[in-house]
Structure formats: C-alpha cells, structure tokens
Amino acid sequence: MTKSLIIVESPTKAKTISRILPKEYEVLSSNGHVIDLPAKELAVDTEKGFTLKNMVIPGKRKILSQISKAAKDADRILLASDPDREGEAIAVMIVRHLKIPEEKVFRVLFHEITKKGILKAIENPGRPDELKFEAQQARRAIDRLVGYKVSPVLWKKIKRGISAGRVQSVALRFVCEREKEICAFSSEDYWLIFSHLEAGRPPVIKARLVSVGSKRVGGTKNRLSDESRALEIQAQLRKESHSITDVQVKKARRSPAPPFITSTLQQDAARKLRFTAKRTMMIAQQLYEGVALGKAGTTGLITYMRTDSLRVSDDAIEGARREIARVFGPDYLPKVPRAYRNRKGAQDAHEAIRPTNPELSPKTAAQYLDKDQARLYELIFKRFLASQMVDTILEKTRVSIQAGPFGLQVAGQVTVFKGFTALYEEGKDDETNGGPSLPPMKKGQELTLVDVEVEKKTTQPPPRFMEATLIKILEEKGIGRPSTYAATLDTIQKRNYVIKEQRRFFPTALGMGVNDYLVSKFPRLVNVSFTAEMEDQLDSIAGGDKTYIETLTEFYDPLEEEIDIALEDSETFIWGLTDKQCPKCQKPLQIKMSGKTGEFLACSGYPECKFTSNFERAPDCSIELVREKEVEERCPQCDSPMVLRQGRGGPFIGCVRYPECRGTLPLSTGVHCPEEGCGGELVVKRSRKGRTFYGCSSYPECKYALWDEPVSTPCPECGHGVMTRKVTRDGEFLVCPRKECKHRMQVDASD
Ligand SMILES: [Zn+2]
Ligand SMILES: [Zn+2]
Ligand SMILES: [Zn+2]
Ligand SMILES: [Zn+2]
Structure with a gap:
C-alpha cells in the first residue's frame, strides 16, 4: 500500500479532502504561506540579481516540522495547494525548504474539491511548476520594491506612515481622475417634449419629439436647451393632429452572459447582493473548500474561485443540460452546448466558476449553508445554468409619428420567449430599459392627443466608481489579476486614500495628494498601459518567455532613478490646499488627515495659527466649513453654550469659550x-x-x-x-x- 502525504494551505480544505479520501492519504494544512519575505526589511538584494531573502514565517516552524516528519514516512508527496500562482509558491517553497527528494514530489491541481475532482487530479499528477513560481516571486519582488522604496519618498514629501503600491496606485488614479472630471463638469439644463397619445387601446403611449422640420432634436448634439423654445413647441404641438407614418417590428435575440470568472462574480455580487469584493471572495472560498451536506458528506460546492477562464468541463455541461431539461423543458435547451471563448492570456487549464454539481439546486443546498453562502451559491448556480440555456427572443417595435412639422417616436419591447432570462439576468450598473409594451398600431392610424408634456432634464457628470465598476475598469485595462482585485479595493480604503459613501468611492484629500504626487514624480508607476504591460510580462515569466532577472532589471533601474530624483528635489509638495481662508489669520485653509478623526480643515499657518474646523464637500466639490454643532447643555464652569467637538480621543462636548474656558462635558x-x-x-x-x-x-x-x-x-x-x-x-x-x-x-x- 502506497502512503501519500497531501499538503494543502487551508485547514477546512484539509478536512474536506481527508473525509473524501481513504486513510492511506494523510492530509496536512500549512495554514497559508510558511515562507515569505520578512516584513521588517526590503529583503530584495538589488545589487545581486534581486535575490529574495525568503524566511520561515514566525510561528510556522512547528507546521514545517510536522510536514517534514510526515514526508519522511510517505512514499509520495502530493502538493495540492490552490491551483494558482500563490498556491504554486506555497508548494514549491515547502519542498525546497525541507529538501524533499524530487522524485517523491508531485503537484496536483484541485479545481474542485469533490470526490471526482480529487481522484481525477491524483490520477494525473504533475511536477511543481518552477516557472510559475518564478513569476510569483517576480511579482512579489516588484511589489516589494515599490512598497519599500517609494513609500519613504511619500513619507518625506506628503505624510509619515503612508504607502505606495503598484496596482493600487493605478486604481487610486482612476478614482481621482473621475473625481476631477466630476468637479470640472458644468451641468446644463435641457428639455424633452412628449406627446401622450391614445391609440384605441390602453396603455397611453408617450412619444418623444425627435425632429422639427428637417432638423433633428435630441441626442447629445441636438439637445433642446432653450426653455422658451420648448414651451413654444409644446403650444404648437397641442394644436397638431398626430398620425402614424411608420411601424417597424424587429425580432431581436439576446444571449446569456458567460459563466462567472473572478471579476464578473465580484461585480454581480456587488450589484445584486451588495457584497464587497473581499466578502465575495471570502464566501466563495468557503464554498470551494467544502461544506458538510448531511448524509451526502462533505464536499466543495463550487470550482476554484480565482480564475479568468471561461472553460467548462464536459461533465458539468452535461449536468447543466440535464437540469435545464428537467426544470424548464426541452425548449430551453440549445441543440448544441454553448462554448465560450477565453480572452487572450487567460489560463486555459482553469475552469469558470460554477457549481461542482449542477443538479444540486440552491434550495436544497441552502439547508446546509448560512445566509451569505446560500445567496452566493444561488447566484453562481443560476449564472452557470443560464449560460447553457437558449437565447431570449424579443420583439422590438418602433413607431414614427408626424404632427404637422414635428416628428415623434416611441419604442416598445415585448418578450416573445424568455429563454435564459427565465432563470437569470446579469445586473446592470445603470438603468436602461428596452421600453414598455405598446398597444397594437398600424401605419396611417390617427392618434388622439391627451397632453403634451415638457420635461426638464439636467446633464449629469460621469458617476463615481462603485465596487463593480471599478473592478470592471481594472479588468478591462488589464490591471491586476483574479487574485488581486479584492485586495486592491480593500487597500486603497484601508490607507484612507478613498472612502466609500453610499457604495461610491470618493478620494480623500490625502488620496488626491498622493495621486498628484505620483503622477508628477513617478509617471510610469501610475501609467495604465505600463502597469498592464507589467502584468503581461509577469505572466510571460510563467510561460518561459522572459526571465526573472530581465523583468526586474528592466523595471527597477528606471524606478531607482526616479526615486533618487524625487528624494533630491528640495521643493515642498503641498497637498489638500483649499480656496477657503482661515477666519483667524486669512491664510489659506488646508485639508489634513488624522488617523482617528479622518479629514479636517486646518490653517496652513500652523503652528503659528491653530485654527481647525470640520468641513463638508458640496456636490460641485467646493468646501464648506461646518460650524461646530451647538448642544443643549451649558458649560459647568462658566455657564456658556457648549458645542460638539472632535478630540483626539473621540467626540466630546466643550465650552464655546475654549481656549479661555476649558469646561467639558x-x-x-x-x-x-x-x-x-x-x-x-x-x-x-x-x-x-x-x-x-x-x-x-x-x-x-x-x-x-x-x-x-x-x-x-x-x-x-x-x-x-x-x-x-x-x-x-x-x-x-x-x-x-x-x-x-x-x-x-x-x-x-x-x-
Ligand atoms: Zn449575553
Ligand atoms: Zn489661521
Ligand atoms: Zn466655559
Ligand atoms: Zn449605571
């Protein structure tokens, strides 16, 4: 009997696997990385080939010696950490550190933690992927160099203790640039004109004015921006008789969205479940690593959640087709299974995120899941099943109406066959609507005018990013990878560079300052296409097309130069300056940031002038001082009114006569x-x-x-x-x- 040792990185995963496999398989968990760069030093030797000083993480010696002992007893070692570059790194580092004889070591990739998935992987073991490991190490080194070398520049020029990071600096830039666009936007009023018409049968239709004579009205170019002209047209339209000049009916088909990959899962969970990307990944991990399903045993419910591949195994497609036929009937089943093409550079060995058992309905699964797990499982299940269903068929109608010199139009839409939408539709970031259903109408028909409505509209600036839209743009621009989106969004918030209010990202003055500084002094680092290319290069190390040293040298040499120039620069960089004046000394006020109370206004004449105030941002981005809020209580020392203040230890009530009177409550x-x-x-x-x-x-x-x-x-x-x-x-x-x-x-x- 061969004895095998399986090494994974998570205790839950270890538990699931050991319940599935017989006992000649020993399963040990490393609890994440065991070897990594020490936190207290750079640990990248820029003089000697960028060698990394990887060390055993404090507290991990015990696990390593356990693994070492078990490895000696085992005939073969199966490295089964997650099937991505972090997993590869964990595996390779353990084997290297423990000097386990190479011929005993195999790498197995569990894309799903089910009996079938595990056995299949064990039957086809590979070798640890040294190139993938190199790629991971290069990424680690580059991120380390940016973090540990550029951050000190920011401390000197902007604020102590803050930090720079490679991918998140680009994410921050997106947020800051959007904010600048919004602040620079000047909105305009315009008017839309609608005739409300009866066509014999309800509902009343609402036709929009689209032309006057031969001149088009509407669209971004031909807006009606003159109110008196709009009212004039309204008065004229009221006198005209409306008749139909054309009815166009078109069949349209809409196909389902492909199954989830990491980025689309995070986006849809943000839109529909209001989960942050971080929360989505945490719950997805639980579903992947295994859930106890009562008598059915413990098993992973979804495939691996860090993936950019749309591939689906034949088994899973068959399962989905059986389930679709059973629940919806054969009309909902396409003749040929749908196949989805990967975007360039995606890892084809992976699969899309899908249920491991397409016949385990969300309802059945929910008995064994907590609320969040059940909701995410349902989303993944429905998206996957829908991706193998037939198109939805729509009938789109466009009716053209003439009223004297005025041309009007109304569009409607009816669903002829629901297709995949019977089960699932992807959430949208903005409200768009195909139009209402219309009463039957024909060419030449006279319509009865009910009323003419003039609707005032205002042009809107582009919206601030939300979790879903920020992930979308990061992915579109090739910034980051499936494993990094969630961490990137989390980091820029933790560092107080952006804050999330009503689910939208706003840059703080500090974030704006850091971004402006990086854009002027480290333009490559915050350049979108440079960062995207960097990601590609790191991927190409894994493909053997580029070496570790080449990549690091090309990246670091110019960066070092930029750092030197920035450090020598004696000019002070002032951030957060506003156009508001200090009421005490008339110097400009500046936005500052404190770890405890967040942003506040302070006099730029500090330390001579100690004026500070809270503030609010108006929708046009201008800054308003917030008067300290008066409270009912009177000062216990001098009986003056008291106000709510922000102190270093949190809010308190203080005397208005401060600093003369120091009374507090x-x-x-x-x-x-x-x-x-x-x-x-x-x-x-x-x-x-x-x-x-x-x-x-x-x-x-x-x-x-x-x-x-x-x-x-x-x-x-x-x-x-x-x-x-x-x-x-x-x-x-x-x-x-x-x-x-x-x-x-x-x-x-x-x-
Ligand atoms: Zn209690
Ligand atoms: Zn002042
Ligand atoms: Zn007082
Ligand atoms: Zn009490």
Whole structure:
C-alpha cells in the first residue's frame, strides 16, 4: 500500500479532502504561506540579481516540522495547494525548504474539491511548476520594491506612515481622475417634449419629439436647451393632429452572459447582493473548500474561485443540460452546448466558476449553508445554468409619428420567449430599459392627443466608481489579476486614500495628494498601459518567455532613478490646499488627515495659527466649513453654550469659550445603563492613559463601564440590556459584554 502525504494551505480544505479520501492519504494544512519575505526589511538584494531573502514565517516552524516528519514516512508527496500562482509558491517553497527528494514530489491541481475532482487530479499528477513560481516571486519582488522604496519618498514629501503600491496606485488614479472630471463638469439644463397619445387601446403611449422640420432634436448634439423654445413647441404641438407614418417590428435575440470568472462574480455580487469584493471572495472560498451536506458528506460546492477562464468541463455541461431539461423543458435547451471563448492570456487549464454539481439546486443546498453562502451559491448556480440555456427572443417595435412639422417616436419591447432570462439576468450598473409594451398600431392610424408634456432634464457628470465598476475598469485595462482585485479595493480604503459613501468611492484629500504626487514624480508607476504591460510580462515569466532577472532589471533601474530624483528635489509638495481662508489669520485653509478623526480643515499657518474646523464637500466639490454643532447643555464652569467637538480621543462636548474656558462635558451615547435600578446613561470617557471607554453617567454611584462602544440591542442569548460593537477583519460584530455569555453575532453589512 502506497502512503501519500497531501499538503494543502487551508485547514477546512484539509478536512474536506481527508473525509473524501481513504486513510492511506494523510492530509496536512500549512495554514497559508510558511515562507515569505520578512516584513521588517526590503529583503530584495538589488545589487545581486534581486535575490529574495525568503524566511520561515514566525510561528510556522512547528507546521514545517510536522510536514517534514510526515514526508519522511510517505512514499509520495502530493502538493495540492490552490491551483494558482500563490498556491504554486506555497508548494514549491515547502519542498525546497525541507529538501524533499524530487522524485517523491508531485503537484496536483484541485479545481474542485469533490470526490471526482480529487481522484481525477491524483490520477494525473504533475511536477511543481518552477516557472510559475518564478513569476510569483517576480511579482512579489516588484511589489516589494515599490512598497519599500517609494513609500519613504511619500513619507518625506506628503505624510509619515503612508504607502505606495503598484496596482493600487493605478486604481487610486482612476478614482481621482473621475473625481476631477466630476468637479470640472458644468451641468446644463435641457428639455424633452412628449406627446401622450391614445391609440384605441390602453396603455397611453408617450412619444418623444425627435425632429422639427428637417432638423433633428435630441441626442447629445441636438439637445433642446432653450426653455422658451420648448414651451413654444409644446403650444404648437397641442394644436397638431398626430398620425402614424411608420411601424417597424424587429425580432431581436439576446444571449446569456458567460459563466462567472473572478471579476464578473465580484461585480454581480456587488450589484445584486451588495457584497464587497473581499466578502465575495471570502464566501466563495468557503464554498470551494467544502461544506458538510448531511448524509451526502462533505464536499466543495463550487470550482476554484480565482480564475479568468471561461472553460467548462464536459461533465458539468452535461449536468447543466440535464437540469435545464428537467426544470424548464426541452425548449430551453440549445441543440448544441454553448462554448465560450477565453480572452487572450487567460489560463486555459482553469475552469469558470460554477457549481461542482449542477443538479444540486440552491434550495436544497441552502439547508446546509448560512445566509451569505446560500445567496452566493444561488447566484453562481443560476449564472452557470443560464449560460447553457437558449437565447431570449424579443420583439422590438418602433413607431414614427408626424404632427404637422414635428416628428415623434416611441419604442416598445415585448418578450416573445424568455429563454435564459427565465432563470437569470446579469445586473446592470445603470438603468436602461428596452421600453414598455405598446398597444397594437398600424401605419396611417390617427392618434388622439391627451397632453403634451415638457420635461426638464439636467446633464449629469460621469458617476463615481462603485465596487463593480471599478473592478470592471481594472479588468478591462488589464490591471491586476483574479487574485488581486479584492485586495486592491480593500487597500486603497484601508490607507484612507478613498472612502466609500453610499457604495461610491470618493478620494480623500490625502488620496488626491498622493495621486498628484505620483503622477508628477513617478509617471510610469501610475501609467495604465505600463502597469498592464507589467502584468503581461509577469505572466510571460510563467510561460518561459522572459526571465526573472530581465523583468526586474528592466523595471527597477528606471524606478531607482526616479526615486533618487524625487528624494533630491528640495521643493515642498503641498497637498489638500483649499480656496477657503482661515477666519483667524486669512491664510489659506488646508485639508489634513488624522488617523482617528479622518479629514479636517486646518490653517496652513500652523503652528503659528491653530485654527481647525470640520468641513463638508458640496456636490460641485467646493468646501464648506461646518460650524461646530451647538448642544443643549451649558458649560459647568462658566455657564456658556457648549458645542460638539472632535478630540483626539473621540467626540466630546466643550465650552464655546475654549481656549479661555476649558469646561467639558462627557458625550452621551444615548444608551441607557443596563445596571438594574440605575437611571444613568452610558457616556464617552477617557481613561487616565488616554484610552476611550464608556462609563455610566451616575458614576461614582454606578461603576458600570465598557471598553467597546455600546449599542442598545439586548443580548438575544442572555437578555443583557446592551451589546458592544466590535469591528474585526471578518466584519462587524455585536458582542455581549457579559463574561459569562460573550454571545457574538455578525452585523449584516448589506443593511
Ligand atoms: Zn489661521
Ligand atoms: Zn466655559
Ligand atoms: Zn449605571
Ligand atoms: Zn449575553
């Protein structure tokens, strides 16, 4: 009996695999990377061929020695980390570090963690892909060089502690440039004219004015931008009789979208489920790594989620066709299965993201899944099945109407056959509509005029990016890869370069400053086509067309020069300057950023003038000072009015006469003290060491206190009156503060 050791990177995946395979297979998890560049130093030797100083990650020695021991006992080692470049790197580094004899080592790629998928992969083992590993290392080195070499320049010129990154700088640029477009946009009013007409049968149709005499009206070029002219036409139209001059009916077909790849999954989950890309990937990973399905055992429910391939295995297509025929009937099944072509450069060995079992319906699966998992599974399932269904057939009608010198038009659309739309339609970023259904109409028919409507419109600037649209443009421009979109979006927010409000990305003044600086001093780094080419070059290392050293030298030599020039430059770079004046000393005000309170306005005459204020941005991007909000309380020291202030330890109430009077009051959270018989409220306080905490306003009679922010949601487990809000990397949670209970529940970020 051959003994095999399987190495994967995730404990859940290890558990799923060990439940599927017999016990002569030992499965160990490395818990992610075990060897990596140390965080505290550059660790790329720019003098000696860009050698990387890879080291065992602190805390990973134990796992490595476990793997080493198991490897000695095993006849063969199967490296089954994820089928992408990170997975390849994990595998290769473990084998190299432990010096496992090459002939014992095999690489297996689990595109799906199902019995069939695993057995098939084990029957066709390959060797670790050294070139793919090289490509991963080159990417790591280049990102390292940018992060560790360019960031210090930003510290010197912009703000300490901030950082630059390769792909995210381009993403930031998209957001900043869009903001500039929006700020520079001057909107114009224009008017649309509609005749409401009856055609014998309901509904009343709404025909739009498209021409006056031989002159076209409408479109971006021929807008009616004169209101008095619009009203004149309205008056004339009211006197004219309307008749149909032409009816055009056309059949149109629409095909389903291809099955998901990483970028399209992230976009559609953002539109339909309001998931961030990060959350989508986290949940997809859970579905890939395995879910316990009761009696059916533990199995992965979807194929690998980091992919740019549209390929679908024949088995899966057959499964989908059986399911379509069963649920919708043969009319919904195309004669030949649909095949989707990959875009250039996609990894063909991979598959699209699809259910591993197309016959496991979302409804059945939902019994074993949590809410988010069930919703994402349903989306993936429907998209995949729809991608193998027939076209939807539409009937599009366009009716032309003449009223004296005025030409009008109305378009309508009816669905003749639903096809794939019976199951799924891709979400849209903007509202477009094929038109309403129309009553039957024919050429020459006279229509009865009900009314003529003049509608005022305003031209709109391009919209700010959302998760879906930013991922879309990154993918279109070739910036980043399936494994990086989510991290890129996350990073620019974490660094306070952009903030997300109402699901849209706004650059902060800091983000704008960093972008302006990078554009002027490191133009290559933020150049879209340069970055796209860089990604291609990194891919071509994996294909053997380019070497590690070539790629790094070509990239780093000019970068080093740019860094030197930037560091020698004695000019100070001022960011965040506004056109507003300091009310105290008339110097211009500047937007600054603090880690705790975010953006605020400060006098550019600091430290001589210490004026600061909160501010708001108007829709036209101009900046308005926000007066400090007055509160009801009076100062306990001088009885003056008090205002809400932002302090370093959070918000508080202070005397308006500050700095002459230093009277303050604690700020209430509005949450009642849960202590029995206590009528106090929990207020924001600061400990002697300066840490914010929440204590009872009846102190010292009541000593109830919490470190975390209280909310007035009672604990569903023990009934305690308050819970506390905790934000972790996995999201936001409400936690019961009682030590005996500690009940924890996730706050649904989509609400
Ligand atoms: Zn000032
Ligand atoms: Zn006072
Ligand atoms: Zn109390
Ligand atoms: Zn509790």
